[in-house]
Amino acid sequence: MDELFPPIEPYDQGxxxxxxxxxxxxxxxxxxxxxxxxxxxxxxxxxxxxxxxxYFDPERYRVVLFDQRGCGRSRPHASDPLTDMRHNxxxxxxxxxxxxxxxxGIDRWLLHGGSWGSTLILAxxxxxxxxxxxxxxxxxxxxxxxxxxxxxxxxxxxxxxQWERFLAGAPGTPRDGDxxxxxxxxxxxxxxxVRERATADWxxxxxxxxxxxxxxxxNPYGDRPPxxxxxxxxICAHYFSHGAxxxxxxxxxxxHRLAGIPGVLIHGRLxxxxxxxxAWELARAWPAAELIVxxxxxxxxxxxxxxxxxxxxDRFAHER
Numbered sequence: 217m218d219e220l221f222p223p224i225e226p227y228d229q230g231x232x233x234x235x236x237x238x239x240x241x242x243x244x245x246x247x248x249x250x251x252x253x254x255x256x257x258x259x260x261x262x263x264x265x266x267x268x269x270x271y272f273d274p275e276r277y278r279v280v281l282f283d284q285r286g287c288g289r290s291r292p293h294a295s296d297p298l299t300d301m302r303h304n305x306x307x308x309x310x311x312x313x314x315x316x317x318x319x320x321g322i323d324r325w326l327l328h329g330g331s332w333g334s335t336l337i338l339a340x341x342x343x344x345x346x347x348x349x350x351x352x353x354x355x356x357x358x359x360x361x362x363x364x365x366x367x368x369x370x371x372x373x374x375x376x377x378q379w380e381r382f383l384a385g386a387p388g389t390p391r392d393g394d395x396x397x398x399x400x401x402x403x404x405x406x407x408x409x410v411r412e413r414a415t416a417d418w419x420x421x422x423x424x425x426x427x428x429x430x431x432x433x434x435n436p437y438g439d440r441p442p443x444x445x446x447x448x449x450x451i452c453a454h455y456f457s458h459g460a461x462x463x464x465x466x467x468x469x470x471x472h473r474l475a476g477i478p479g480v481l482i483h484g485r486l487x488x489x490x491x492x493x494x495a496w497e498l499a500r501a502w503p504a505a506e507l508i509v510x511x512x513x514x515x516x517x518x519x520x521x522x523x524x525x526x527x528x529x530d531r532f533a534h535e536r
Contacts (some may be wrong), residue, residue: 218523219358220270231291232319234312236303241278241289242282242316250278251349251533252322256329256337256481258280258355261451263288263444271328271525275293276533280325281465282316284309284336287447295446297404297411301454306461310340317347326532328525330354331490331515335460335467342473342502350532351479354525355487355515356495358467359460363494368396368456373486378424385417403446412442417447425495426429429516436516471501478535479505480528482521487514 226243234240248267253272264281264528272279285304286294293299315339317325326349327337334353339346357363374380383389384397402414419437426436440448456460464470479502483495492509499507510520 218526220267220522220526221272221274222270223266224269225275226281232269232312234308234315236286236308237292237300238308238312238476239291240282240284240316240322241291242280244278244280244320246272246274246277246279248278251273251535252274252280252320253276254280254282254317254325254327255287256333256340257284258333259287259333259448259451260284260309260328260332260336260379260455261287261294261448262332271529273533277529280316280320280322280531282312286313286451287444293443293447294450295443297408301450303312304451304454305458306336306339309336310343313340314344314347316457322347323347326350326352326529328352328529329419330517331357332359332455334478335359335462338471338474339462339469340449341477342467342470345473345477348477350445350535351474351477352482352525352528352532353479354468354482354517354521355490356481356483356498357477357490358465358494358498359456359462360468360494361459361464363490364396364459367425367489368421371509374488375424375427378421382417382424384423385414390426394457397451397457398455399449403450411446411450414442415445416462418449418453419445424472426514426516429486429514430486444476468497470471471498474502475504477504478532480524481507482524482528483504483507483509484514485509485511489515 226245229398231239255268389398408430422437
């Protein structure tokens with residue numbers, strides 16, 4: 217089972233009122249009587265794409281997809297400078313997921329996602345372990361401040377020219393300063409030109425970090441529509457400048473709460489954006505998790521990583 221399933225359309229969808237003026241878009245596809253699963257997208261702020269539906273056997277899974285606050289089809293959209301970001305935090309997203317589960321009448325569900333999605337999956341599962349049947353994660357992150365500092369400073373050792381440009385995009389920020397916080401201020405600037413320039417510089421840096429990966433799009437950040445870029449960068453800078461509102465190392469420290477939940481962690485050895493050590497540490501702290509390391513790609517994955525995800529989801533589909 218190494219090939220994606222054919223494209224499918226939702227049989228149900230809606231907007232969930234989660235309070236503070238936020239409406240979260242959700243959809244359900246597959247078999248209404250199938251095993252419940254939810255896709256938790258990355259970013260933060262990327263939105264959930266239709267391609268994520270194709271990882272699940274539509275005969276055996278009831279698949280829930282949703283756009284996290286401020287992005288995708290959820291409203292208000294973070295690309296609008298008038299959208300208030302105060303009620304967009306990790307804790308709010310955890311509460312949104314739980315409200316959505318209750319709204320759909322699901323007792324327990326499988327969690328699947330990657331990158332930032334893995335952080336939110338872990339945060340949710342450690343808060344509501346009794347509501348989680350299994351977890352399948354690719355490109356493992358826990359959004360520790362050390363991981364954030366690596367992505368926006370440390371990995372610059374491999375891309376010194378591009379990092380110098382990234383630093384120059386936040387004038388006045390010292391080399392050892394908080395560059396993420398500087399960009400968070402820039403994307404909140406009242407001048408549209410300032411926000412747009414900061415967004416372009418941020419996307420250029422993210423694309424540089426992923427530039428050595430041959431299996432993905434050439435500019436996975438810069439090729440997005442302008443409104444999607446603005447929302448993504450604003451949400452990313454907002455979350456990362458606050459350390460995702462998590463204590464440093466919290467998700468690894470509390471991994472014991474995942475005891476008894478089967479998990480599969482799939483991570484590329486060549487992942488410069490999120491080095492393998494985080495996945496390794498998580499697997500050691502969560503004995504019920506299996507760590508699969510693939511050698512032919514990094515953060516954007518490959519045919520190999522896709523096959524591992526499909527096999528894990530196929531295996532768990534039999535567990536009711």
